Amino acid sequence: MELAVQGNDIVLRGVTDFYLPHIFECGQCFRWNRQENGEYIGVAGGRVLRLGQRGAEVVLYDTTRQAYDEFWKQYLHLDYDYGTVKQTLSSDPVLSMAAESGYGIRILRQQPWECTVSFIISASNNIPRIKKIIDALCANFGEHIVYQGKEYYTFPSPERIASLNLEELAVIRAGFRDKYILDAARKTADGELDFTELEKAETQKARDMLMRVSGIGRKVADCILLFGCGRHEVFPVDVWIKRIMEYYYFENQQNIKNIAETANEKFGTLSGFAQQYLFYYARENKLTKE
DNA sequence: CACCAGGCAAGCC
DNA sequence: GGCTTGCATGGT
Numbered sequence: 001m002e003l004a005v006q007g008n009d010i011v012l013r014g015v016t017d018f019y020l021p022h023i024f025e026c027g028q029c030f031r032w033n034r035q036e037n038g039e040y041i042g043v044a045g046g047r048v049l050r051l052g053q054r055g056a057e058v059v060l061y062d063t064t065r066q067a068y069d070e071f072w073k074q075y076l077h078l079d080y081d082y083g084t085v086k087q088t089l090s091s092d093p094v095l096s097m098a099a100e101s102g103y104g105i106r107i108l109r110q111q112p113w114e115c116t117v118s119f120i121i122s123a124s125n126n127i128p129r130i131k132k133i134i135d136a137l138c139a140n141f142g143e144h145i146v147y148q149g150k151e152y153y154t155f156p157s158p159e160r161i162a163s164l165n166l167e168e169l170a171v172i173r174a175g176f177r178d179k180y181i182l183d184a185a186r187k188t189a190d191g192e193l194d195f196t197e198l199e200k201a202e203t204q205k206a207r208d209m210l211m212r213v214s215g216i217g218r219k220v221a222d223c224i225l226l227f228g229c230g231r232h233e234v235f236p237v238d239v240w241i242k243r244i245m246e247y248y249y250f251e252n253q254q255n256i257k258n259i260a261e262t263a264n265e266k267f268g269t270l271s272g273f274a275q276q277y278l279f280y281y282a283r284e285n286k287l288t289k290e
Numbered sequence: 291c292a293c294c295a296g297g298c299a300a301g302c303c
Numbered sequence: 304g305g306c307t308t309g310c311a312t313g314g315t
Contacts, residue, residue: 027296123297129313130296175311180298217298238296255305279296 001078003068010060010068017082019104020053026105026280028227030118030131031138031155043138045071045111046154048147062148077106085273092266094248095274102280107272108227112195113188114155115228116210119220120180136172137161137181161185180215187213195229203231218256226272235263235271244282 004011020040024032032042039052049072050061060072073079086103090096117137122130134155141160142153161169162185169178187193193213198206203225210221222236237245237256245259246252254262267274281287 119296120298122295124295124310125297125312126295126314132313173312175313176298176309177311215298219297223296236296240296 005065008062008064010063010065012058012060012078013056015053015056015058015078017086017104018053018058018076018078018106020051020058022102022104022280023076023106023108026102026276027127027283028276029108029110030127030134043145043152043154044075044108044114046143046145047071048145048152050148074109077109080106082106082273085270089267089270089274089277095267095277098274098277098281101284102277105273105276105280107232107276109230110228111155112198112224112228113158115224116184116188116213116216117155117161117181119223119227120184120213120215121174121177122223123177123180123215123220125177133172133174137174140171158185158188162189177215180213183214184216199229203234206231226275232272233264233269235260235267235275237263238279240279240282240287241275243287244278247287 001012001014001016004013020038021034024034024040024042029042029044031044032040034040035050037052039050041048041050047063047067049063052059052061060068063072082105086099089099118130118134121133125133138153138155141156141164143156145152145154161181164182166178166182169182172178174181184193188195193209198209201209206225206229207218207221210216210224211218216224219236219238222234225231226234226236235241237259242254242256242259245263246254249262263271263274
Protein backbone atom coordinates (compact mmCIF):
# COMPACT_ATOMS: atom_id res chain seq x y z
CA MET A 1 0.00 0.00 0.00
CA GLU A 2 1.32 3.45 -0.90
CA LEU A 3 0.29 6.85 0.42
CA ALA A 4 0.22 10.18 -1.41
CA VAL A 5 -0.77 13.61 -0.16
CA GLN A 6 -2.75 15.46 -2.83
CA GLY A 7 -3.73 18.95 -1.75
CA ASN A 8 -5.81 18.51 1.41
CA ASP A 9 -6.53 14.86 0.69
CA ILE A 10 -4.71 11.65 1.41
CA VAL A 11 -4.79 8.99 -1.28
CA LEU A 12 -4.01 5.36 -0.53
CA ARG A 13 -3.28 3.03 -3.43
CA GLY A 14 -3.01 -0.73 -3.51
CA VAL A 15 -5.39 -1.18 -0.59
CA THR A 16 -6.62 -4.77 -0.29
CA ASP A 17 -9.18 -6.53 1.90
CA PHE A 18 -10.90 -3.19 2.46
CA TYR A 19 -14.38 -2.19 1.32
CA LEU A 20 -16.25 0.74 2.85
CA PRO A 21 -19.79 -0.73 2.88
CA HIS A 22 -18.50 -3.89 4.58
CA ILE A 23 -16.63 -1.88 7.19
CA PHE A 24 -19.38 0.55 8.06
CA GLU A 25 -22.42 -1.63 7.65
CA CYS A 26 -21.41 -4.71 9.58
CA GLY A 27 -22.81 -3.32 12.84
CA GLN A 28 -19.61 -2.49 14.67
CA CYS A 29 -20.03 1.30 14.52
CA PHE A 30 -22.92 3.73 14.47
CA ARG A 31 -21.59 7.13 13.42
CA TRP A 32 -20.72 6.60 9.74
CA ASN A 33 -23.27 7.51 7.10
CA ARG A 34 -23.37 6.57 3.48
CA GLN A 35 -23.67 9.50 1.08
CA GLU A 36 -25.59 9.48 -2.18
CA ASN A 37 -22.36 9.06 -4.17
CA GLY A 38 -21.33 6.02 -2.11
CA GLU A 39 -18.82 7.85 0.05
CA TYR A 40 -19.00 7.76 3.84
CA ILE A 41 -18.79 10.55 6.40
CA GLY A 42 -18.17 9.79 10.04
CA VAL A 43 -17.12 11.27 13.35
CA ALA A 44 -14.52 9.51 15.50
CA GLY A 45 -11.92 10.56 18.02
CA GLY A 46 -13.17 14.14 17.99
CA ARG A 47 -12.63 14.45 14.22
CA VAL A 48 -14.73 14.22 11.09
CA LEU A 49 -13.73 12.42 7.91
CA ARG A 50 -15.14 11.86 4.45
CA LEU A 51 -13.98 8.64 2.83
CA GLY A 52 -14.23 7.55 -0.77
CA GLN A 53 -13.10 4.40 -2.55
CA ARG A 54 -12.64 3.21 -6.11
CA GLY A 55 -11.31 -0.32 -6.13
CA ALA A 56 -7.91 -0.42 -4.49
CA GLU A 57 -7.78 3.38 -4.16
CA VAL A 58 -9.05 4.96 -0.96
CA VAL A 59 -9.29 8.73 -0.45
CA LEU A 60 -9.39 10.46 2.92
CA TYR A 61 -10.73 13.93 2.15
CA ASP A 62 -9.73 17.15 3.82
CA THR A 63 -7.40 15.78 6.45
CA THR A 64 -3.69 15.89 7.28
CA ARG A 65 -0.82 13.47 7.18
CA GLN A 66 -0.50 13.98 10.90
CA ALA A 67 -4.15 13.08 11.56
CA TYR A 68 -3.68 9.99 9.42
CA ASP A 69 -0.52 8.85 11.22
CA GLU A 70 -1.84 9.63 14.67
CA PHE A 71 -5.37 8.43 14.32
CA TRP A 72 -7.03 7.25 11.10
CA LYS A 73 -4.46 4.61 10.20
CA GLN A 74 -5.03 2.76 13.46
CA TYR A 75 -8.75 3.54 13.59
CA LEU A 76 -9.31 2.03 10.14
CA HIS A 77 -6.99 -0.85 11.05
CA LEU A 78 -4.89 -0.26 7.95
CA ASP A 79 -1.79 -1.42 9.84
CA TYR A 80 -2.98 -5.03 9.84
CA ASP A 81 -2.79 -7.95 7.41
CA TYR A 82 -6.29 -9.25 6.74
CA GLY A 83 -5.14 -11.53 3.94
CA THR A 84 -3.50 -13.81 6.47
CA VAL A 85 -6.52 -13.63 8.77
CA LYS A 86 -8.84 -14.79 6.00
CA GLN A 87 -6.44 -17.43 4.79
CA THR A 88 -6.20 -18.93 8.26
CA LEU A 89 -9.94 -18.78 8.98
CA SER A 90 -10.78 -20.24 5.58
CA SER A 91 -9.62 -23.70 6.62
CA ASP A 92 -13.12 -23.78 8.09
CA PRO A 93 -15.64 -24.10 5.21
CA VAL A 94 -18.26 -21.89 6.86
CA LEU A 95 -15.74 -19.12 7.50
CA SER A 96 -14.36 -19.50 4.00
CA MET A 97 -17.82 -18.67 2.69
CA ALA A 98 -18.50 -15.89 5.22
CA ALA A 99 -15.13 -14.19 4.67
CA GLU A 100 -15.70 -14.28 0.93
CA SER A 101 -19.03 -12.56 1.43
CA GLY A 102 -17.70 -9.83 3.75
CA TYR A 103 -14.26 -9.69 2.12
CA GLY A 104 -13.63 -6.01 2.89
CA ILE A 105 -14.40 -5.97 6.60
CA ARG A 106 -11.95 -4.26 8.97
CA ILE A 107 -12.43 -4.19 12.71
CA LEU A 108 -12.26 -0.51 13.57
CA ARG A 109 -10.21 0.54 16.57
CA GLN A 110 -12.86 2.68 18.22
CA GLN A 111 -12.54 4.61 21.44
CA PRO A 112 -13.45 2.53 24.50
CA TRP A 113 -15.68 5.13 26.12
CA GLU A 114 -17.76 5.73 22.99
CA CYS A 115 -17.96 1.98 22.48
CA THR A 116 -19.16 1.45 26.02
CA VAL A 117 -22.10 3.82 25.69
CA SER A 118 -22.92 2.71 22.15
CA PHE A 119 -23.23 -0.94 23.08
CA ILE A 120 -25.15 -0.20 26.27
CA ILE A 121 -27.63 1.49 23.94
CA SER A 122 -27.59 -1.50 21.59
CA ALA A 123 -29.27 -3.80 24.14
CA SER A 124 -32.67 -5.00 22.93
CA ASN A 125 -32.67 -2.41 20.18
CA ASN A 126 -32.38 -2.19 16.40
CA ILE A 127 -29.51 -0.63 14.49
CA PRO A 128 -31.39 2.35 12.96
CA ARG A 129 -32.67 3.38 16.38
CA ILE A 130 -29.28 2.83 18.03
CA LYS A 131 -27.84 5.30 15.52
CA LYS A 132 -30.66 7.74 16.18
CA ILE A 133 -30.15 7.68 19.95
CA ILE A 134 -26.37 8.12 19.61
CA ASP A 135 -26.88 11.03 17.20
CA ALA A 136 -29.18 12.70 19.72
CA LEU A 137 -26.65 12.12 22.49
CA CYS A 138 -23.90 13.81 20.46
CA ALA A 139 -26.06 16.65 19.13
CA ASN A 140 -27.26 17.52 22.63
CA PHE A 141 -24.13 17.02 24.70
CA GLY A 142 -21.15 16.73 22.33
CA GLU A 143 -18.91 19.49 21.07
CA HIS A 144 -19.71 21.32 17.88
CA ILE A 145 -17.27 20.97 14.95
CA VAL A 146 -17.38 22.14 11.35
CA TYR A 147 -16.06 20.08 8.44
CA GLN A 148 -16.35 21.03 4.79
CA GLY A 149 -18.95 23.65 5.67
CA LYS A 150 -21.22 21.33 7.62
CA GLU A 151 -21.83 20.87 11.34
CA TYR A 152 -21.00 17.75 13.30
CA TYR A 153 -20.80 16.82 16.96
CA THR A 154 -18.20 14.88 18.88
CA PHE A 155 -19.10 12.10 21.27
CA PRO A 156 -19.66 13.62 24.74
CA SER A 157 -17.12 12.95 27.47
CA PRO A 158 -17.88 10.84 30.56
CA GLU A 159 -17.70 14.02 32.66
CA ARG A 160 -20.27 15.78 30.51
CA ILE A 161 -22.74 12.93 30.74
CA ALA A 162 -22.04 12.44 34.45
CA SER A 163 -23.06 16.06 35.00
CA LEU A 164 -26.59 15.30 33.74
CA ASN A 165 -29.60 13.90 35.55
CA LEU A 166 -32.04 11.35 34.15
CA GLU A 167 -34.52 14.05 33.22
CA GLU A 168 -31.96 15.91 31.11
CA LEU A 169 -30.75 12.69 29.51
CA ALA A 170 -34.32 11.78 28.53
CA VAL A 171 -34.05 13.97 25.39
CA ILE A 172 -32.07 11.21 23.67
CA ARG A 173 -35.03 8.80 24.05
CA ALA A 174 -32.92 5.86 25.16
CA GLY A 175 -35.72 4.39 27.25
CA PHE A 176 -34.70 2.13 30.13
CA ARG A 177 -31.03 2.39 29.09
CA ASP A 178 -30.69 5.99 30.33
CA LYS A 179 -29.81 4.92 33.89
CA TYR A 180 -27.17 2.52 32.53
CA ILE A 181 -25.54 5.30 30.47
CA LEU A 182 -25.46 7.49 33.56
CA ASP A 183 -23.93 4.73 35.68
CA ALA A 184 -21.19 4.16 33.09
CA ALA A 185 -20.47 7.90 32.91
CA ARG A 186 -20.28 8.31 36.68
CA LYS A 187 -18.06 5.28 37.19
CA THR A 188 -15.75 6.42 34.38
CA ALA A 189 -15.63 10.04 35.53
CA ASP A 190 -14.73 9.10 39.10
CA GLY A 191 -12.16 6.50 38.05
CA GLU A 192 -14.03 3.41 39.20
CA LEU A 193 -13.92 2.29 35.58
CA ASP A 194 -10.45 3.11 34.25
CA PHE A 195 -9.80 2.32 30.58
CA THR A 196 -6.05 2.75 30.97
CA GLU A 197 -6.06 0.10 33.66
CA LEU A 198 -8.40 -2.03 31.58
CA GLU A 199 -5.94 -1.98 28.66
CA LYS A 200 -3.28 -3.65 30.79
CA ALA A 201 -5.54 -6.31 32.29
CA GLU A 202 -5.99 -9.88 31.08
CA THR A 203 -9.09 -10.30 28.93
CA GLN A 204 -11.22 -12.02 31.57
CA LYS A 205 -10.21 -9.45 34.17
CA ALA A 206 -11.00 -6.62 31.73
CA ARG A 207 -14.42 -8.18 31.06
CA ASP A 208 -15.13 -8.33 34.81
CA MET A 209 -14.15 -4.67 35.18
CA LEU A 210 -16.62 -3.65 32.49
CA MET A 211 -19.40 -5.82 33.90
CA ARG A 212 -19.35 -3.88 37.16
CA VAL A 213 -21.27 -1.19 35.32
CA SER A 214 -25.03 -1.64 35.41
CA GLY A 215 -26.26 -2.39 31.90
CA ILE A 216 -23.08 -4.14 30.83
CA GLY A 217 -23.42 -7.92 30.66
CA ARG A 218 -21.27 -10.49 28.88
CA LYS A 219 -22.29 -9.54 25.34
CA VAL A 220 -21.94 -5.76 25.71
CA ALA A 221 -18.62 -6.20 27.53
CA ASP A 222 -17.32 -8.39 24.70
CA CYS A 223 -18.32 -5.82 22.08
CA ILE A 224 -16.42 -3.14 23.98
CA LEU A 225 -13.36 -5.41 24.21
CA LEU A 226 -13.45 -6.30 20.53
CA PHE A 227 -14.40 -2.96 18.96
CA GLY A 228 -12.97 -0.53 21.51
CA CYS A 229 -9.95 -2.27 22.97
CA GLY A 230 -8.48 -4.25 20.08
CA ARG A 231 -9.09 -7.62 21.76
CA HIS A 232 -9.43 -9.64 18.59
CA GLU A 233 -9.70 -12.96 20.40
CA VAL A 234 -13.10 -12.03 21.86
CA PHE A 235 -16.27 -13.47 20.28
CA PRO A 236 -19.43 -11.54 21.24
CA VAL A 237 -22.53 -13.74 20.97
CA ASP A 238 -25.74 -11.93 20.06
CA VAL A 239 -28.95 -13.29 18.56
CA TRP A 240 -27.55 -13.27 15.01
CA ILE A 241 -24.34 -15.05 15.98
CA LYS A 242 -26.27 -17.55 18.06
CA ARG A 243 -28.54 -18.23 15.10
CA ILE A 244 -25.79 -18.72 12.51
CA MET A 245 -23.59 -20.79 14.84
CA GLU A 246 -26.49 -23.11 15.69
CA TYR A 247 -27.36 -23.40 12.01
CA TYR A 248 -23.89 -24.39 10.82
CA TYR A 249 -22.20 -26.02 13.81
CA PHE A 250 -24.94 -27.63 15.89
CA GLU A 251 -28.11 -29.62 15.49
CA ASN A 252 -30.12 -27.83 18.15
CA GLN A 253 -30.30 -24.80 20.42
CA GLN A 254 -27.24 -23.97 22.50
CA ASN A 255 -26.52 -21.65 25.39
CA ILE A 256 -24.38 -18.55 24.89
CA LYS A 257 -21.43 -19.90 26.85
CA ASN A 258 -21.17 -23.06 24.78
CA ILE A 259 -21.29 -21.07 21.54
CA ALA A 260 -18.48 -18.75 22.69
CA GLU A 261 -16.35 -21.72 23.83
CA THR A 262 -16.86 -23.54 20.54
CA ALA A 263 -15.85 -20.41 18.61
CA ASN A 264 -12.70 -20.01 20.66
CA GLU A 265 -11.74 -23.65 20.02
CA LYS A 266 -12.28 -23.24 16.28
CA PHE A 267 -10.97 -19.73 15.68
CA GLY A 268 -8.58 -19.09 18.58
CA THR A 269 -6.98 -15.64 18.59
CA LEU A 270 -8.89 -14.78 15.40
CA SER A 271 -12.33 -15.29 16.98
CA GLY A 272 -13.26 -11.61 16.78
CA PHE A 273 -12.60 -11.46 13.03
CA ALA A 274 -14.63 -14.64 12.59
CA GLN A 275 -17.46 -13.06 14.55
CA GLN A 276 -17.62 -10.09 12.19
CA TYR A 277 -17.60 -12.21 9.04
CA LEU A 278 -20.34 -14.41 10.51
CA PHE A 279 -22.42 -11.46 11.69
CA TYR A 280 -22.24 -9.83 8.29
CA TYR A 281 -23.10 -13.08 6.53
CA ALA A 282 -26.03 -13.86 8.82
CA ARG A 283 -27.58 -10.43 8.32
CA GLU A 284 -26.80 -10.27 4.62
CA ASN A 285 -28.67 -13.53 4.12
CA LYS A 286 -31.38 -12.62 6.63
CA LEU A 287 -30.82 -15.92 8.42
CA THR A 288 -34.09 -16.49 10.24
CA LYS A 289 -34.99 -18.30 13.43
CA GLU A 290 -34.79 -22.10 13.88
C1' DC B 291 -52.58 -3.34 16.90
C1' DA B 292 -49.59 -6.97 18.42
C1' DC B 293 -44.89 -8.03 18.06
C1' DC B 294 -40.08 -7.35 18.12
C1' DA B 295 -35.26 -5.28 18.34
C1' DG B 296 -26.57 -6.60 18.68
C1' DG B 297 -29.50 -7.80 26.38
C1' DC B 298 -29.60 -6.98 31.10
C1' DA B 299 -31.01 -7.00 35.99
C1' DA B 300 -33.78 -8.76 39.36
C1' DG B 301 -36.36 -12.30 41.17
C1' DC B 302 -37.20 -17.02 41.42
C1' DC B 303 -35.73 -21.88 42.28
C1' DG C 304 -25.68 -21.60 38.96
C1' DG C 305 -29.66 -21.66 35.30
C1' DC C 306 -34.27 -20.03 33.91
C1' DT C 307 -38.10 -16.41 33.47
C1' DT C 308 -39.86 -11.81 33.20
C1' DG C 309 -40.20 -6.79 32.75
C1' DC C 310 -38.17 -3.12 30.56
C1' DA C 311 -38.89 2.27 27.12
C1' DT C 312 -39.33 3.38 22.70
C1' DG C 313 -40.23 3.32 17.89
C1' DG C 314 -40.75 0.72 13.66
C1' DT C 315 -43.51 -2.73 10.93
